[in-house]
Amino acid sequence: MVFFVSWLAVMFPLAFSPGPANVVFAANGANVGVRKSLPLLLGVDFIFLIKSILVGVGFGSTLALYPQSLLYLQVIGSLYIFWLAIKFIKPVNKSSSTLNSNLGFKDGVILQLVNSKGWLLVALMFTLFTDQSAKEYGEYGIAILIVMLALLNITSHFIWIWMGSLIIKLIKNTYWAKYLNAGFALSLVLVGLWLLFDVFLNR
Structure with a gap:
């Protein structure tokens, strides 16, 4: 129980x-x-699961030998995030199918593939908790960590989707509804700029 709470x-x-x-x-x-x-959630979390398995079986040590590869990935990820921001700069219109070119499984796969922070998150988990998990679960320690992270990710991502859906229900008939997508787009631009700034700091 102590292990789970600390994790x-x-x-x-x-x-x-x-x-x-x-x-x-x-x-x-x-x-x-x-x-x-x-489908977007499944795409992101499928790749997150693959990342967890790869790092869990030792790929993380390979990444550590080539830290520049994560920086390149971060730049590509930032550019992809900017592209997504452009897609979201559209007024929310529930009766229109213009954004029913909604993001799907493929978009989720791409988003997570170029998300260098995903690699770092998984590597951090195994760095901090592999020994504790092995003490708790023996030879199944790595597998338990992978399952725990997958469940946490799916739950967190579902909550974010639900919160977005809830927000539009609350404000769809208000003055602010037409600015919601612009707000999301701006948030993505800020995230992309932060990732690029992080690359600059780590050069």
Whole structure:
């Protein structure tokens, strides 16, 4: 129990904090609702699961030998986030299918593939908790960490989608509704700029 609480205290803020994927989840949830956003969630979390497995079996040590590769990935990810921001600069219109070119499984896969922070989050988890998990669960320690992170990610991402869907229900008949997508787009631009700034600091 102590192990789980300490793991959750570290990993929940990292998984739930506003990042590229979470902002996109909220924006997509606002535009097309929870059900139509599920393919996007599956795409992101499928790749997150693959990342967890790769790092868990030792790929993380390979990444550590080539830290520049994560910086290049971060630049590509920033550019993709800017592209997503452009897609979201459209007025919210529930009767229109213009954004029913909503983001799907493929978009989720791409978003997570170029998300360097995803690699760092997974690497941090295994760095901090592999030994504790092994003491708790023996040879199943790595697998338990992978499952725990997958469940946390899916839950956090679903909540972000639901919150986006809830926001549009609350304000769809108000003056502010037409600015919601612009707000999400601005959030993505800020995230993208922050990622680029982070690359500059780590050069």
